[in-house]
Amino acid sequence: MQVSEAEWTDTEKTIARTAFDQAYKREIEALLKRVQDEASALIKLDDLWRLHDFLSAKRHQIEGKYDYQYSALPFVFAGLVKEGWLQLNELEGLSQDKLAKINSLARM
């Protein structure tokens, strides 16, 4: 399943980088917006600690998820498609086997 860097053409690398950055931007913008909304509705300390727990989980998740290594990219893209931060058609231009792998992983 792993795809080494040698198996990515320059065009594919450009498509991958653009898609990766786009998904990251979307997820981070949505996260900042959500935190702002939740913070503006804070009423008591329990609400604040719930927000803190949420941030702890998100930080762990995001720091682990956006791993730009070619061998990991199919898994990363599959996860991003599954979560809705990326559409499969934004990866058009990657080889058919890569797209098939990503698509199949995203459906698991």
Place this chain on the structure above:
Amino acid sequence: MQVSEAEWTDTEKTIARTAFDQAYKREIEALLKRVQDEASALIKLDDLWRLHDFLSAKRHQIEGKYDYQYSALPFVFAGLVKEGWLQLNELEGLSQDKLAKINSLARM
């Protein structure tokens, strides 16, 4: 330095509870306000993780600080006075030796 429960009169207990709750209310309100202000100014992910670090530290600090045990109260009150969440005159009615201890601890 420790003051057991037996050394607190009922009047002192009432004064202590009121002061304790008042300081807690002030600190929590200020914290919620600060988090709302910082959240509304979030621009990038680093800002969010900085807010997360701040909340981790505050949670640890607050959970340790508001310890309502009579033996710990002089230390708790001294800390609250030092940090500005409580004024020494809000503890008026406590015995002179307790006030002197709190005052002395708050100046350390």
